[in-house]
Amino acid sequence: MSDQEIIEQLKQGSEAAFRKLVESHQKLVVNTCFGMVHNREDAEDIAQDVFIEVYRSIQQFRADSKLSTWLYRIAVNRSLNHIRDNKKHKWFQSFEKDEEAKSRQLFQVESSAADNPGYEMENKQRAAILYGAINSLPENQKVAFTLNKYEDLSYQEISEVMEMSVSSVESLLFRAKKNLQKKLYQCYKKKCM
Amino acid sequence: MKCKAAHSKLIFFLERELPEPEMKAVQEHLAVCPDCALFAEEMKRTLSILETEKVSEVNPYFYTRVKAKLDRPSEIQLSGIRSSVLVRVLQPVAFSIVLILGVYGGVKMGATGAKTGSAFTAEQEMVPYLNEMDVEPLETFLME
Structure with a gap:
């Protein structure tokens, strides 16, 4: 079933089409969200909301852009909202919630280590450093970098998702990489990697 | 290079x-x-x-979860409203009340401390001075 057919059937309320849409685009959406929030559970939660939003607003989709572009856009916006909400409400978070999050994170790291025997402590540390560096990037640079690295999107595709020119995307990615290199070098100097 | x-x-x-x-x-x-x-x-x-x-593998229960979430919109909306009311209204109100109580308590305690402190000092300073004047006036002291 092509994207066009999925959209047409979805507009008529077909549940099978929705199932097809979710199954065929699940990896794309979860991966994008994961690239933004760096937490598997949160990424899946956001991805679920992305598909619900698609289902509810499919009538407004005018097919000016590709279905995948629309999905990327919603996934990026939802992830950014999630990050902003987390930042905004961090101050209000109670101690218990912090503890809960810490234990959840610990459980996640342990379970991923158990799932993959080759997963070493060093890799965990490297991942933490890299995610820290990516999270410190300005929003636009982070979005462009995530789409490029996690989804292997071309500059042209990123420009369509972000609704900006290809040269702007090039500039964003150049600055993102420069900033990442700077952060990683600082870390290297401090001997934390 | x-x-x-x-x-x-x-x-x-x-x-x-x-x-x-x-x-x-x-x-x-x-x-x-x-x-x-x-x-x-x-x-x-x-x-x-x-x-x-x-993410290399897909979660087999993903669609089931999306469907379940989709089928209980009222609950999601209600919990969304609840959490937004909690976060946007109740938490700032609670923090404001705690802040106001803290400031009020501080002012009250400060005022109480200041009152007792000044009364104590005045008493301490006045009594020996007056008594001293009664017992030994300045003229007597100089004459001696």
Whole structure:
């Protein structure tokens, strides 16, 4: 079933089409969200909301852009909202919630280590450093970098998702990489990697 | 090529995004500079995490979860409203009340402390002075 057919059937309320849409685009959406929030559970939660939003607003989709572009856009916006909400409400978070999050994170790291025997402590540390560096990037640079690295999107595709020119995307990615290199070098100097 | 120049191009070198002459220049520098070569290796390993951390397998229960979430919109909306009311209204109100109580308590305690403190000092200062005047006036003291 092509994207066009999925959209047409979805507009008529077909549940099978929705199932097809979710199954065929699940990896794309979860991966994008994961690239933004760096937490598997949160990424899946956001991805679920992305598909619900698609289902509810499919009538407004005018097919000016590709279905995948629309999905990327919603996934990026939802992830950014999630990050902003987390930042905004961090101050209000109670101690218990912090503890809960810490234990959840610990459980996640342990379970991923158990799932993959080759997963070493060093890799965990490297991942933490890299995610820290990516999270410190300005929003636009982070979005462009995530789409490029996690989804292997071309500059042209990123420009369509972000609704900006290809040269702007090039500039964003150049600055993102420069900033990442700077952060990683600082870390290297401090001997934390 | 100097270390600083090589550092500024390392990430692009690792991504193979430099023009051929620059790629060659960085490569030559790395061959003779162990410090830059070590940093390049570390950065390469760190960036390779991006590949390994990608979501490779799909969650088999994903669609079921989406469907379940979709089928209980009222609950989601209600919990959304509840959480937004809690976060946007109740929490700031609670924090404001605690702040006001704190300030009020502080002012009250300060006022009480100031009152007792001043009364105590006045008493301490006045009584011995008056008594001293009664017992030994200045004229008597000077005459002696």
